[in-house]
Amino acid sequence: MLKFTPKLCTIAGETITKHVRIIEESEGNVKAVYADALSRDAPIDPDCGMLIDIISDKPVRRLMANYRYSEFWCRPFFGEKLTDIPDETQALILELESGEFVSVVPVVNDTYKCVLKGTDTGFAARVFSWYDKLYTCKGLCFVYSIGSDPVKLTEECVKTALKILDSGVRHRTERRYPERFEYLGWCSWDSMQIRVLEEGIIEKCEEFKEKNIPINWAILDDMWAEIHDFYGNNYSDFREMVSLMHSSAMYDFEADPIRFPNGLKHCIEEVNKYGINVGMWHPTTGYWRGIEPESKAYDKLREYLIETPDGKLVGNWKSDKSYMYFKTFHDFFRRCGADFVKIDNQTMTRRFYKGLAPVGKIAREYHDGMEASVGEHFDNCMINCMGMGSEDMFSRSVSPVSRCSNDFLPENREWFTNHVLQCAYNSILQGQFYWCDWDMWWTDDSQAVKNSLMRAISGGPIYVSDKIGRSRGEILKPLALSDGRILRCDKPCTPTADCVTEDPTVSGKALKLENTAGEYGILALLNLDSENKPVEGRIINEVFEECAIYEHFSHELKMLRRGDSFDVILSDNDDFRLYILAPVKDGFAAIGRTDKFISPLTIEYVCGEKIKLIEDGPYAYIKDGILYEYNNRRKKR
Secondary structure: OEEEEEEEEEOOOOEEOOOEEEEEEEEOOEEEEEEEEEOOOOOEOOOOOEEEEEEEOOOEEEEEEEEEOOOOOEEEEEEOOHHHOOOOEEEEEEEEOOOOEEEEEEOEOOOOEEEEEEOOOOEEEEEEOOOOOOOEEEEEEEEEEEEOOHHHHHHHHHHHHHHHHOOOOOOHHHOOOOHHHHEOEEEOHHHHOOOOOHHHHHHHHHHHHHOOOOOOEEEEOOOOEEOHHHOOOOOOOHHHHHHHHHOOOEOEEEEOOOOOOOHHHHHHHHHHOOOOEEEEEEEOOOOOOEEOOOOHHHHHHHHHEEEOOOOOEEEOOOHHHHHHHHHHHHHHHHHHOOOEEEEEOOOOHHHHHOOOOOHHHHHHHHHHHHHHHHHHHHOOOEEEOOOOOHHHHOOOOOOOEEEOOOOOOOOOHHHHHHHHHHHHHHHHHHOOOOEEEOOOOOOOOOOHHHHHHHHHHHOOOOEEOOOOOOOOHHHHHHHEOOOOEEOOOOOOOEEOHHHOOOOOOOOOEOEEEEEEEOOEEEEEEEOOOOOOOOEEEEEEOOOOOEEEEEEOOOOOEEEEEOOOEEEEEEOOOOOEEEEEEEEOEOOEEEEEEOOOOOHHHHEEEEEOOEEEEOOOOOEEEEEOOEEEEEEOOEEOO
16 A cells, blocks of 8 residues: 655765665554665765655545654644655554545664655655664664554554564553552642742642642642752743743752752651642753752762763763662652652753664663663652653653643633644554643633543543642542542543544534543543634444433433434534443443543442442433433432
């Protein structure tokens, strides 16, 4: 279906076709494409060592390219022409005129990285190492598969690639979701930003206690440590603050003595008294400009540091040094009582280590050290962040959670649209490796209900970043049980197959996001139209012989046989739906707690027509096509 023409590019500017081979092998339904090339006279170009032109012999109707638009983050591109595919595409889905889909996943092997990009004649795989001392280009470049479900095709492709690479990196289904993230959390970032202080942390804990909000964990985010560059520096707005952050280095990773007068350990002990566990945020670099020379942090870490070309002191990428670098931080955090970590600024191989060794080797060794330390100290309980480069995804062996969008922005409708597109479409690829973190949010934002619904269906951790005094417990109640345990879906949420290649901002159609909760289907519909026009969406029962479809907000019920469907109109950007798809057995289907988004997860068991709830509350069921709703065991309808 795909045809390939390879050429090798050298530093001398020479394009070589001799001694260049492309090998295609079948692994079940998946095709694996390998390079086998040799340059005899000059090193291979580190930025574009091999270019494999690709032509599809079947007409393409439209496509979705998941590409890296910044150093750290990916987003979807929707189009119709192969020539428009952005460079740095890390996953590509083609919808053919026949109605079938093709999923193409470029990989990172132990030496080279592969991405896709459009060309004058179609598209190409660009293979590179960021290392200028190689004369051979060998190994797996990309995999692809054709079929009816683009998300399942991508899953097949990633599983096959990981099997071929045999690097020890696991598919998400082989990773263990941390028990800590089964509960509601809070992060200090939006509340205090870079001036995190013990007094404010304790005040926020008091607020949770007074409002009876069951927060189980908290992240001390950017920046709790001793950063002397902050001293005497003020800023008038967010932009100036970010500039100060990025120009500052870490002096010591004990908590700042002014903002934490009793030390980090004391602060964590005080937070623990509220039944809240503490996680520590830190970037891979210590702080954004690295480690300050001749500082306390430097004295503790000097054996594990290297200097970048622009003068930053950062962790050494070699696995033994990387492990000791992170171990030094994590030993301290653990002694202070920290329970987990969030590690930021991860996609950095090109910025800090380019030219030192091939990208595949550096990324693997660096992450081996990081993952070993997190496993030793925190039982792999970590949120990876700012790390969507494929060299990172193909190198983290066991850590189970990773952010899938850039930062939350409150009171911003344009941001919400971009955020949902990022998270949902990034999860098609990233969700093969991790449960996806849709980032923190505010419960008093004007879009709080939409934001909470997105976290409910995400399948990942749920945590807020409300400022002091501004948390709204009623917004969190539909997400969790009374002890804060979230009603978490089974897997990362992704768009339905008929939405994957259509841009919901201009298509006139609703974005449909799907997940599961045991045997139940979960489906959210959103209007993301860029002109705020009405959109339509079709809901089809493709799974069950008979299905009860219950809409959470309106309490409306539809009964569908397999293959039946109905249409929904969403009037504007404030219009959204949540549907529970319940299988009907002998005329009966349980819905569960109607005050919770993922209502099936409130059911302890169903025996015949008897429902046992985990916790009492309003609930519903369907009997012979009729909806019965009860509030405190009294029938409503």
